Amino acid sequence: MASVSSASPNSHHSVVVQIVQHLQPGGLEIMVLNLHQANREYQPMYIISLEGAKEDLLATWPALAPFADQIYCLAKPSAWSLTTIYRLTRLLYQLRPKVVHTHHIGPLIYGGLASKLAFVPKLIHTDHDAWYLDDPHLCQLAKGAIKILRPVLIANAAPVARQVQDRLGPDQLQVIVNGIDEQRFKMASASQARECLGLPSDVKLIGCAARLELVKGHDLLLLAMTYLPQDVHLALAGVGSLQPELEKQCVQLEITSRVHFLGLVNDMPCFYQGLDLFCLPSLAEGMPLSILEAQACGVPVVMSAVGAAQDIVCPQSGQLLTTRDPQHLTQLLTLGLQHSEDIRQLTREFVCKQGTLKQMVEAYRLVYSD
Known part of the structure; x- marks a missing residue:
């Protein structure tokens, strides 16, 4: 995974919790893991997967093993789950983050509501694509979530930002492009x-x-x-x-x-x-x-x-x-x-x-x- 050198560890830096739908191999999840690994020496970092069981995720994706004690899984069912919001709120109370960082619409809704209930000071949300907004139901959900939860909004590319802006019309939207570890991904035989x-x-x-x-x-x-x-x-x-x-x-x-x-x-x-x-x-x-x-x-x-x-x-x-x-x-x-x-x-x-x-x-x- 990532090999970026980090700043000196500092126990006074705020705890950050990233929330994903299902921590399984994929572009979004690899970005989350790269960010976690590269930043964890700088400040305490945790990852919460709404879906899945930890033992299954570790078996499916061995790269998670070094971070197993920083990963939590809530085994959310496929349907809407108040129990998951309750469990997530309790977990956030336990971890006491200053920042919750969600990825995609499901984690925004669950993570945003739990953050409010757990009095987390800051909610950040990254949109990794905008094609889910073609679904009218999901588009309305996203609009409502942004209005009620008021996260700091980030897009991972300028085209994604333009589409989110056109569909959802947020007041502010920052672009932070996905970056790759050019020391690890290089030319070879x-x-x-x-x-x-x-x-x-x-x-x-x-x-x-x-x-x-x-x-x-x-x-x-x-x-x-x-x-x-x-x-x-x-x-x-x-x-x-x-x-x-x-x-x-x-x-x-x-x-x-x-x-x-x-x-x-x-x-x-x-x-x-x-x-x-x-x-x-x-x-x-x-x-x-x-x-x-x-x-x-x-x-x-x-x-x-x-x-x-x-x-x-x-x-x-x-x-x-x-x-x-x-x-x-x-x-x-x-x-x-x-x-x-x-x-x-x-x-x-x-x-x-x-x-x-x-x-x-x-x-x-x-x-x-x-």
Whole structure:
């Protein structure tokens, strides 16, 4: 995870509690964990997951193990739960934070109400995407929550901020872009990376790192694979409910030997370093960390033209998918695979200028202490 050097520990710094819906591997959750790890030497930090049981989360995501004593899970049911608000309020009384930092609409509502009941002085909320506002019910919930709870609002990218501003019209909205650890995500030997992951060395390799869920668009990527040469393979990092269906699709398309399901990959820099091209054909996104991480490793990307894509895809090496057509995606993948090695350094330089993890952490520290 993060390797940012922190300021000297200070027991007088305020306790910060971050609240997420479900602490499982994903871009939002990785950002939360990076912020937690990079800032915990500076001030006491805790993470609360509304859903899930701690033992299950630790088994699913081994990277959480070093922080197990700073993580709490409330096992919230799928339906609205007053019991969860009660338990969360009691936990906040126990932890006595000066700041509660929520991520996404569910944690805003539960965390915001519990913060009021526990007399927490400051509520901060980060929006990681705005596509949930397309749902009229969720949009009204968000408007009501902002009006009643009055959090300090942050967006993780300028396009997300514009969409939130248009839909919700908050008085003030700050942008703190997601930052990546450029010391950890860097260029390295592709052959060594593939050997570590058990991937073939004599093929062109496209990669995708995302939860195996419908919104990530893996089915379109698999269709595009049928139009690419036999020496082009696909490596999928991630877990999710759609894996059996995607594996079945590979069988039907007769591409099983060319698609590698890697599951949860703990060494993500190694994954990116082994690729010739990275692709994220999502139906909706905010500012996905995987796009930043891949480019920091010098890997050109193809991404759906959603969320912050225009801002975070290197214009010299990257491609934007504007129509959900497998042949169009195939054309973009073919272009991406034709890049020469010298484009890799340019790709890395582009994303490192966008923002580092250190800059992100320092920006949040200012908001926490303001």
